[in-house]
Amino acid sequence: MSFPLACADFTFPLLSHDHSLDLIAMLGFEGVDIGLFEGRSHLWPSSELADAARSGAVLATRLSDRGLRCADVFLQMDNDFAAYAINHSEPDRRQKARDWFDRTLEYATAAGSRHVTILPGVDVEGEEPAASWSRCCDELSWRLERAGEAGLTMSVEGHVGSIADDPEKLSRLVADVPGLTLTLDYTHFTRAGLPDADVEPLLKHASHFHVRGSRKDRLQTSFADNTIDYGRVVSILKQVGYAGYLGVEYVWIDWEHCNEVDNLSETILFRDFLRGVPVS
Numbered sequence: 001m002s003f004p005l006a007c008a009d010f011t012f013p014l015l016s017h018d019h020s021l022d023l024i025a026m027l028g029f030e031g032v033d034i035g036l037f038e039g040r041s042h043l044w045p046s047s048e049l050a051d052a053a054r055s056g057a058v059l060a061t062r063l064s065d066r067g068l069r070c071a072d073v074f075l076q077m078d079n080d081f082a083a084y085a086i087n088h089s090e091p092d093r094r095q096k097a098r099d100w101f102d103r104t105l106e107y108a109t110a111a112g113s114r115h116v117t118i119l120p121g122v123d124v125e126g127e128e129p130a131a132s133w134s135r136c137c138d139e140l141s142w143r144l145e146r147a148g149e150a151g152l153t154m155s156v157e158g159h160v161g162s163i164a165d166d167p168e169k170l171s172r173l174v175a176d177v178p179g180l181t182l183t184l185d186y187t188h189f190t191r192a193g194l195p196d197a198d199v200e201p202l203l204k205h206a207s208h209f210h211v212r213g214s215r216k217d218r219l220q221t222s223f224a225d226n227t228i229d230y231g232r233v234v235s236i237l238k239q240v241g242y243a244g245y246l247g248v249e250y251v252w253i254d255w256e257h258c259n260e261v262d263n264l265s266e267t268i269l270f271r272d273f274l275r276g277v278p279v280s
Contacts, residue, residue: 004071005275006245009041013041014252032068034113060110087135120156120164171202185249220250222262230274234274
């Protein structure tokens with residue numbers, strides 16, 4: 001037995017979305033991580049969420065026609081993490097972020113996903129860190145309630161440039177927002193030179209998990225250059241009762257050197273590695 005595997009639809013941005021889904025199905029993945037990334041993914045929230053239920057249903061059909069399931073819907077409202085951060089200092093921007101989140105829940109439900117991922121917010125420029133943190137926790141608590149009402153699991157991904165950019169802050173966020181789960185991605189911390197041991201305590205809070213190669217000073221690397229012990233990660237996930245997907249998440253963008261590996265080959269290598277790691 002192995003954990004079900006997903007592949008991100010935004011791993012292959014030079015293909016059309018239909019061809020990306022075709023490739024993911026051909027590679028034998030069970031699930032797809034859907035990226036709703038404004039301005040940089042196949043599916044933009046500004047268009048998909050205009051009629052969320054209809055768009056989600058269309059996606060559900062496109063996935064099922066290929067024998068795929070929607071593993072996660074990941075909302076990012078702008079290429080600039082701060083522009084529509086959930087804890088933005090401007091009420092109008094926070095309200096738009098809430099509105100798009102509500103529509104994402106509707107979209108995910110129609111697409112057949114039981115899981116949504118968002119970004120955790122930022123340290124607002126010119127503001128006391130405690131104020132940014134408090135507003136972040138309030139906004140996350142509101143979203144958790146809304147997701148619960150919709151029957152969905154909501155998580156945040158601690159990432160480079162966020163208010164929770166190291167394991168200590170992410171652990172504190174989970175403690176301060178009861179019920180919060182994580183889309184955990186070691187690579188954001190490996191890049192900073194942190195050892196796996198610093199991230200491992202967060203595994204018990206994961207409801208989704210991202211896999212790709214990484215090393216110190218590189219967010220994304222090849223399988224050969226990777227320094228994360230994913231075999232141990234899978235073992236610990238089994239011990240803590242993890243019930244989600246392992247999402248292989250290579251990206252191809254001109255940021256953090258993320259356009260310097262062969263996404264197709266590296267995705268296959270990690271797929272085969274994860275298939276070979278027993279979980280029971």
